[in-house]
Amino acid sequence: MLLVAMPGASAEERARQASVDDADDRPSLSRALADESELLQAFYAQRDHRPAWRDEETIAGLVSTLRALDEDGLTPEDYRPDDIEAEYRSVRDEDADSERQIHYELFASRMLFTALEHLQRGKVDPKSLSADWEVPVEAPDLDLAAISDAIDQQQFDRMLVEARPPYTPYQRLREGLARYRDIERQGGWERLPERDSALRVGDDDDVELLRERLAVAGVLENGATDDGDEDNGAASGEAREGADPRRFDSDLEAAVRRFQRRHLLEPDGIVGRQTLAALNVPVERRIDQIRLNMERARWLLHGLPEAYVLVDIAGYELSYFRPDGEVWRSRIVVGQPYRRTPSLRSEITHMTVNPTWTIPPTILRQDVLPAVRRDLGYLWRERIQVLSPSGQPLDPWRVDWDNPGNIVLRQAPGPQNALGQLAIRFPNDHMVYLHDTPAQGNFSRYQRAFSSGCIRVENIRGLAQLLFDDTDSDQDIDARIDSGETRNVSLANRMPVILHYWTVNPDDDGALSFRPDIYERDDELLRELDRPLEL
Template sequence: MMALSGPASAQDFGQSPLAALQDYKHQAEWSERFDATLPEVNAVNSQLPTLSPQALGRMQLVIEQYRTIAASGGWPEVNSPKQALRLGTSDKNVPVLRQRLIITGDLQERGGRQDVYDSYVATAVRRFQLRHGLPATGILDAPTLIAMNIPAHVRVRQLESNFNRIQDLSKGLSDRYVLVNIPAAEIEAVENGRVRSRHTAVVGKVDRPSPLLTSRIHEINFNPYWTVPVSIVRRDLIPKMQQDPSYLANQKIRIYKWGNESREYSYNEIDWNTDEATQYMFRQEPGELNSLGTVKINFHNTHQVYLHDTPQKGLFGEGARFHSSGCVRVQNVRELITWLLAPNGWDRAQVDQVIRTGERLDVPLKLQTQIMFAYITAWVNADGVVHFRDDIYNRDGTETVAYSGGTTVR
């Protein structure tokens, strides 16, 4: 049986998609189980990095598999049910759903009523969701159905284009680096070929994308000021002040002239019906309201972007985390900066202590660490698990996998 998204072996690649479907149709009656689980759901993530040589080799094998599936007619389209399917429901669409999940290795062939959404199906859907960066609810909702019905030939093109990206990114890697995968909204901290930590991220909006770049992290700013970029002054701050003149005071944002902080200006000295505000510097004080949170991670680049904490922790729980103006917000940022500062002799207790005191402190890294902002929408980890993400910035040339928002089936 093919298992496209599980650990690869000779047996995994020995059966054609058509044979898999034929075997599925002739299987014995399913035993009705609603308490079953699949071990494969635990294998979605790997301790080896996205850019590992092993993962690149696996990707070559998976591309051939997906080409075979596409050449054989692809996978069946799952029709939209009247309501989201969940554990225990019966529906005429479940048999086709089972076939679809079997072809990509998310579901093993087992006994049971074909029209019942049992725990085997729910676990397989949850595994599919994890592989596609969707909330792992085990419920067949609209976003899951959209991802499931993207044709096999489109997935082939997506894998092919990303293979070239990953191959290029894998050249010249340091032993120690940070990878920001923008479409996945995820960060990997890698050292000596192993993932030291993974972090959920919030990246740039579609109209304010996070840039592609390579640099080196050179400094950590604890309890930082936030200087509002001119682009945000123009797009966001001026409209907010037109609606609420108390906004700056409420957010503890002070006004100065660029290059001269000897005098602080009042908001009523600025004509908010023009773009005059772009001639001033707006600086937010450190503290709970600060848009950078408790820490900022600096690296040289021409885009004026950086990694940082955030007071809006709830954004990390969303499925589509594309809310920033180009910078990247990091969940569990203290874990990341503890790792970055380890060559300085710092530990987690010291990091926590500085943040707790509220002290403004800039710490240069003794070992500057490579950082890459990359655009990877398809990859295969070293355990053979296939991952896909939406082409949020329309850079894959495959419109059917562009980010489409979060519509749900009710």
């Protein structure tokens, strides 16, 4: 008989009774599993078809575990903890028929495994949100033996630990979620009033309220550095001794700069329109941002190799995690909102030194052809050659530029080439790559979505030489480029590369950085994450 609670019985007596009950129920449970998922069938096969949910203590552990998923940004109600708890009361009596008890047994297991799969791999299918999703590495299979043992030992926390992505960024997002929910419980922060003019050094309007807001942000605390953040702890919000807290002074200006850097805003120390908007984002929205980026982490953070290149699209940063544990970082420029850099996972195979640039169809149609129609001299200034589809040179004067047909435009190699002097290649369906650029000035901007989809990398020569060194490729990148020869140079061993989109990112010290949603992807993901689960 399933689910027979025995109040007052010893653990030994409960175990002995459970063994008798299990033997009675295994044939019925085995038959009922025929219509269940392969995962549930494998789980009960692992248990030799022993029921898992036999007593009140185990049910309480399951319910508590499902409710704890709130700490991972998931919605506990999706997994019906209240229904599991209520239904147990109605089927635990010895008079409840076996079919009803088996139905309950499978319902409880189904909810548990749905929750564990969502915790491990994400609730939302990223392919349903973006056709350009190209990250083929999936999470490993759940360890059914370990889950079965954890249930029997009533060590439910162990199941959650095993299912979560086992990487530090996820844990830091989880910790950040707890901190921001604590801020929410304390009332959040008050909005700063809209202003006709910027708030700056010397002003005294709304300054006390600004101090309070930056105090909650953690950038006014004593000893705060330029790397401070909203997560660094509570701060007094008081001006230094002897200073007037109602006046915008140099210390407050420095705190505003710290806040601006953290949110990828121009760090001018002035509370203008963009900074005011970032300060006034309510804590509830920040919590949602953390939750949806935890979902993105569940899509991605599986099976990361020892060494890899990570392109943080929304953060405009490339990080190369080297085999020796060192992390090399660089600023990048990514695709404009209407020419988005895709999310993908691939492997760097080779580099092109002194590349030519065959102008892609979209750029040709939208950018280059209009320029050529205005002034044919554009081709000579940009060192662009006109070719037939088979690669034969064409006379630009003989081309009908209003209806050019299937021509190919190719820019000659050199420092002014759109790809600069180096491109780092990896297979993908979107024809994107990392590359150099003659427009070095754009790297000094704080928001850098200017490209046509590919990723421009500051100091790409330094990255290339490290990749050669770390993959046992005997190459001198400077010598290759200085030769002036256009050539593909292979890596001796491929290097994994990941392009991904994070609008909240934990720094090395655990502080959270909030970024503008340049591709406007957050709201759609949040809607799907919060959509009630249909079972």
